[in-house]
Structure formats: structure tokens, C-alpha cells
Amino acid sequence: MTIGQIVNKTDNTVAKGEHQAILPTDLFERVQTALQNNANNKSETHGSPNLLTGKLFNHNGVHP
Secondary structure, eight states, X not given: OTTSEEEXXXXXXXXXXXXXXXXXXXXXXXXXXXXXXXXXXXXXXTTOSOTTTTTOOOTTSOOO
């Protein structure tokens, strides 16, 4: 509902929501594109069930 629309997952129809949009449509689309691009550029956690693998480091800059 962030852009004032709702998608029916059964038939993919889009309807105007009951609430006013809180994001402009162009901003929403830019964010969706950025998220899609990020999903295509997986970090070293790709294939790992642990999302924080390679992301946590100790005070010396070494990860466990």
C-alpha cells in the first residue's frame, strides 16, 4: 500500500487502495529496481543459510 495500490495475488489485478499513497510512484519504482539489482549481485553469503556470514567482524577487522 505504499503507493496507494494493492495487488490481488490470485489474478494479478491492481486496485486503488483505501489509503493515500505515502511514496511517489517513481520513487517506489526506483527502489524496486535497486532491490532487484541487489538481488542479482549476491555477496559471499550466496548459498549460505546464514545471512550474516562474511558480514560480522571483530574489533581487529577479522571475521570469525
